Amino acid sequence: MKQNYAIIGLGRFGGSICQTLVDSGQEVLAIDNNEERANEYMNVATHVVVGNAQDEMTLRSLGIRNFDQVIVAIGEDIQASILVTLMVKEMGVPSILAKAQNEYHARVLEKIGADRVVHPERDMGARIAHQMVSSNILDYIELSEEFSLAEIRVKNKKFFNKNLLEMDFRQRFGLTVVAIRRHNGEVVASPAAEEIVHENDHLLVIGNTDEVDLLDEKLN
Ligand code: ADP
Secondary structure, eight states, X not given: OOOEEEEEOOSHHHHHHHHHHHHXXXXXXXXXXXHHHHHHTTTTSSEEEEOOTTOHXXXXXXXXXXXXXXXXXXXXXXXXXXXXXXXXXXXXXXXXXXXXXXXXXXXXXXXXXXXXXXXXXXXXHHHHHXXXXXXXXXXXXXXXXXXXXXXXXXXXXXXXXXXXXXXXXXXXXXXXXXXEEOTTSXXXXXXXXXXXXXXXXXXXXXXXXXXXXXXXXXXX
């Protein structure tokens, strides 16, 4: 679906979001008060504006309230990040994603109405640590405090060439298999209980984080 996005702050995080959104065909307005930063994105974003987002008039004149999604990607300057998020919220933007520097910053952003708060360094650290301690888990994403999504490779022979029902997946692991990625790259989305799991297949599972954490032990 095509939507229009405004990104405030073109550091490593905002810049990467900008590039990826444009690559996937989305319209992006990018704002940064640093002229050099803004210039780097002249040929990437749909529109680039050099301006201070803490200035309400600047945000109004850019018609920020008409954007479907606003990404507040101001890093170091926590005060600016909070003030800008608050103004964007008051202007009635339907969806705001904000980047947090630390836990306190994250809590403030949530309180003032950011719809999604991300903490890239912490989230990436947790993701990599899960992959490191587990021999079966290839990737791990925390969806909320309660739920996680994990990509696993089943290495234990006792599970090969069995279907999900025979593996007793839901009962045994308390998790739902949302997709199977075959060795040849084919993806079976929402697999039926009769779908067979082969050696080297990857399973994408979703469920309670406590159950995901126990998965490695149960699979060995
Ligand atoms: P990252 O960790 O993602 O690299 P940075 O703090 O380096 O984050 O980048 C934040 C970006 O936001 C910088 O390019 C900075 O110029 C920009 N920025 C900071 N404050 C404002 C503001 N008030 N208005 C517009 N852009 C801002």
